[in-house]
Amino acid sequence: MSLHFYLLGIGGIGMSALAGLLKARGFQVSGSEGAPPSPPASQVLKRLGLIPFCGWDPERLEKISPDYVVVGNAIRRDHPEVEAARRQGLPLLSLPETLKRFILPGKLPLVVAGTHGKTTTSALLAFVLERLGQEPTFFLGGLLRDRELNFGSGEGPYAVVEGDEYDSAFFEKTPKFWHYRAFSAILTSLEYDHADIYPDLASLEAAFRTFVELLPEEGLLVFWGDADRLVRLAERSRARRVSYGRSPKNTYRLLERTPFPRGQKVRFCGPQGEGTFDLPLYGEHNALNALAVLALLVELGLSPEEVARALGEFCGVLRRQEILYQGRVTVVDDFAHHPTAVRETLLALKEAFSPRRIFLIFEPRTNTSRRRVFLSAYQEVLSLAEAVVLKPPPGLEKVPEAERLDLTALARGLEARGRRVGFLQNGVSDILALEPSPGDLLVFMSSASFGKIYTDLVKALKERGL
Known part of the structure; x- marks a missing residue:
């Protein structure tokens, strides 16, 4: 039994x-x-x-x-x-202890950590390993579009794990990614987040410091070398260190990006010389995520040409730059919620679609997003859109009033920047009140699904000939 x-x-x-x-x-x-x-x-x-x-x-x-x-x-x-x-x-x-005890034994865990890009980078890593016949086991925070699953159980040597820095359980107040005992890791970024459990950036950085210190000497740490904070963190690791980024000091350098309708061509250089790959994702942040995957796999001994080819076949992740509808207007769904992720995603979508206007439907749903710590940052980044519809998140009233995000203050700050602001309270009619027209881009952003509103909006747009 x-x-x-x-x-x-x-x-x-x-x-x-x-x-x-x-x-x-x-x-x-x-x-x-x-x-x-x-x-x-x-x-x-x-x-x-x-x-x-x-x-x-x-x-x-x-x-x-x-x-x-x-x-x-x-x-x-x-x-x-x-x-x-x-x-x-x-x-x-x-959850992480269960993975450690019953899924990861006998595997070499490749853990992707960082404030931003964990799911996309983990998915890229798992997908490329699979394409190259490595039969990985993988655990992701999002669903691969080609199969609509977030896990895989392979017979190969590697296990790809999306490494979350959030705590493990009420009886185990340690970061999840400590449990996985990574053999090698990608570290994409480090900014303040999880304000409900980390009182400040220093405490969050301490969690990441322990994570890199746990890497074995025979392992590998691939880190974004354009961030001084990550450079300092990487120095604490016993593992071999490889950096990636824009700066000439990096081991793997992003040289140039050329957007095309469904993604971008990326030119890079590394120890093997210059190379290129096509990437069916938008934005510089995703070019860097893909470069991190290439760096890790090449350093683990896989062919750079084969890795580059597989990156160009990537299927994508649901709710990450996911195009829900493309007619005379375009509708995109994305998971972004941290101010930096919101900014980078909006800039990437502007580059990709050159929209006449961006209408953003935004829900600050995470434990940190519902706190006022990001109020001024949200006022700045949400103003990249011409109009914003704010969805009040569930449980906002449970956040202590002194810490709670004031949606009215957020709306006032956006209006002071010349942006139209509304609230999502009556369904799709609140979005249609913005009067979308040909060439507009409608973007949903939240850490959770908007449910039936997606289909209601698409139906309404089609009825209007959009």
């Missing part, structure tokens, strides 16, 4: 990937969620044939009697199913 894992909070995107990996290894999997899961996790669970238990029921664990209860990091210690598990003496595990 195989082990049975009960995933408490199975509707999270990371938990859905863990469920897939556990099932692929032959384990039994079940789980619960407070409400029916939303996309994209619900899509993964449906593909897996997993129907989560809806609502919390302490008696359920007595009936199921799993071998392990895996606790999502949003679950509190007083949760009724946690208390039931403890009464029964069931072992509690965090």
